Amino acid sequence: MHKEPLFQQLQQEMQCNTEQQRANAQQCLSSAHGGAADASKQHSRMSPFHKLLSKLWNIISQALVIAVTVFFLMWQSFKALMSKWSQLPSKGQFRSKRNFSVNAEVDVLSYCAKEWKGELLRAKKMRKAYEELFWNHQIKRLRSVKDDHYCALRAVLFQVFIQGIPFPSWMKEKDILKLPEKLLYSQGCNWIQQFSFGPEKYTGPKVYTKLRKCLEDLKSQWMEVCAAKDHCGRQKLCKAIFSDEAKENTLYEAVKFIMLYLVIDAYENMKTEQDFPVFLNYLFSRDTSSDPLSFMMNHLNSVGDTTGIEQVDMFLIGHALEVKIKVYRLHKFDTEDFLLFYPVDYKRDWHEICLLTEDDRHYKIPVRPK
Numbered sequence: 001m002h003k004e005p006l007f008q009q010l011q012q013e014m015q016c017n018t019e020q021q022r023a024n025a026q027q028c029l030s031s032a033h034g035g036a037a038d039a040s041k042q043h044s045r046m047s048p049f050h051k052l053l054s055k056l057w058n059i060i061s062q063a064l065v066i067a068v069t070v071f072f073l074m075w076q077s078f079k080a081l082m083s084k085w086s087q088l089p090s091k092g093q094f095r096s097k098r099n100f101s102v103n104a105e106v107d108v109l110s111y112c113a114k115e116w117k118g119e120l121l122r123a124k125k126m127r128k129a130y131e132e133l134f135w136n137h138q139i140k141r142l143r144s145v146k147d148d149h150y151c152a153l154r155a156v157l158f159q160v161f162i163q164g165i166p167f168p169s170w171m172k173e174k175d176i177l178k179l180p181e182k183l184l185y186s187q188g189c190n191w192i193q194q195f196s197f198g199p200e201k202y203t204g205p206k207v208y209t210k211l212r213k214c215l216e217d218l219k220s221q222w223m224e225v226c227a228a229k230d231h232c233g234r235q236k237l238c239k240a241i242f243s244d245e246a247k248e249n250t251l252y253e254a255v256k257f258i259m260l261y262l263v264i265d266a267y268e269n270m271k272t273e274q275d276f277p278v279f280l281n282y283l284f285s286r287d288t289s290s291d292p293l294s295f296m297m298n299h300l301n302s303v304g305d306t307t308g309i310e311q312v313d314m315f316l317i318g319h320a321l322e323v324k325i326k327v328y329r330l331h332k333f334d335t336e337d338f339l340l341f342y343p344v345d346y347k348r349d350w351h352e353i354c355l356l357t358e359d360d361r362h363y364k365i366p367v368r369p370k
Contacts, residue, residue, distance in 0.1 A: 100243045101146035102158050105367050108134050108142050126358065129333035133356070133366065137328070142356065143365040149302075150198070152309035152355075153252045154242070155363040156317055156325065159353040161225045161238050168322040171258075176219060179261050180211040189264065191293050197253050198304025211257055217247065218254035249304065256300055259316045264292045279315040279343055308361055314342040322347070328356040328366065 112130035116123045133139040145155045159165075183189040193207050197214075221241060228234045241247060263283070266276040270284070289295035303309060309317070318325045324346040332338045355363045 100239065101154055101245075101248065102238075102242050102365070103144045105141040105143055108140055108366075111142060111144075125333055126330055129328075129330035129338075132333065133328060133330075139328075139354075139356075139366040139368055141367040143367060145362075145364055147362055148304075149306065149308045150249070150252045150304050151361075152314065152363050153255055153303075153317070154248070155355050155365050156321070156323070156353060157251060157255065158238060158242060159365060160321060160323060160351075161222070161241065162231075162234055163351060163353070164226050164228065164231075164234050165321075165323060165351045165353075166226060167219070167222050168320070170322070171219075176215050176258065177212060179215065179257070180208045183261065183264065184208060187264065187268070189292075191296075192260075194301075195257065195260070195296065196301035196305070198249060198256075200249075201305065211253075214250045214254035214257065217250045221247075221251065252304060255317065255320065256303055258320045259313070260292065260296055260300055262316065262320055263295055267292050277315070277319055277343060278345060279312065279319075283312050283316070311342075311360060315344075318342040318346065318350075322350050324350045324352045326352055326354045327363075328354075329360065330356060330358045331360070 108130055112127055116126040116130075145151055145158075180192070183192055192211075193205065195207055195211065197210065221237075225234050225237050225241075228237055241251075263280070266280045267284070269276045270280075283289055283295065284291070288298040299307075299310070299313070303313075314325060314327070325342040327340050327342065329338055329340060354366050354368065356366050357363050
């Protein structure tokens with residue numbers, strides 16, 4: 001009897017709790033709907049502002065991309081322009097492009113100070129040697145010469161031309177243009193076909209034609225220079241000659257062949273005990289040049305290609321061109337070999353040209369006061 005009212009009381013409390021929970025749930029749901037609606041209203045109020053910011057950002061970002069791209073292209077163009085500008089020759093470099101192989105005059109002591117710095121014994125010796133030239137030999141200026149295997153021939157021939165030294169008398173008498181045929185047909189020197197034209201290294205059946213062309217160029221250029229009215233005229237011609245590498249090389253090869261001819265001629269005179277230049281005794285005493293063929297193969301052919309002129313060759317050049325070659329050998333300063341003449345048995349009427357060397361291989365042109 002007492003249990004039944006208690007059960008009913010519990011059942012009523014449970015129903016009350018259930019209704020309370022439902023009310024709370026409905027209240028929460030209505031609150032959630034209200035919050036969502038508020039958020040939606042707020043979002044609708046902010047969206048135009050966000051759209052404006054987005055548009056502005058897009059415009060700014062696109063502008064930045066364009067600016068960076070333009071700057072990058074301008075930088076690349078600037079680098080390309082600077083690269084091309086750096087490759088353009090300066091005023092002095094135009095001269096080297098034209099291959100002017102004998103440079104303008106410079107002060108001797110200034111050149112020495114630039115080239116021989118430091119306290120090494122060789123540098124000190126060279127400075128003293130240049131000072132000796134300046135103060136005691138009256139050589140105030142010099143010309144540097146292109147440093148290749150034609151260096152000595154170039155230094156000699158340039159001075160012959162710039163001074164207007166006459167064509168050698170023996171060349172006029174012999175007619176040098178006929179020398180190749182003379183050696184072939186009169187003296188049977190078939191081996192001349194092995195004559196090598198310096199770096200060109202040409203040999204073959206057309207060697208006589210090439211030699212004649214070289215001799216023609218030498219004779220015509222020499223005559224043209226000698227016909228110039230004054231020093232300015234000769235200087236202009238020399239500038240044209242020594243700015244053309246191909247033209248230069250033909251002249252040097254012509255001089256080489258004339259040297260060979262004189263060696264052959266002297267060798268034949270030795271057989272018949274006729275007179276010949278004394279220095280040729282030394283030339284023929286070498287194992288590598290005991291006869292004209294070995295002289296050509298072992299010495300002359302490499303001149304202009306792999307080697308330059310040797311000292312004994314300087315005697316031969318002086319004799320061939322009928323000039324007295326005065327050489328200041330700076331590496332022999334303070335010795336009796338400081339100043340030498342090539343050849344020693346020069347004739348009084350021969351013109352003098354002057355060279356200086358630091359090692360007997362590379363030559364420069366000292367310029368004496370006029």
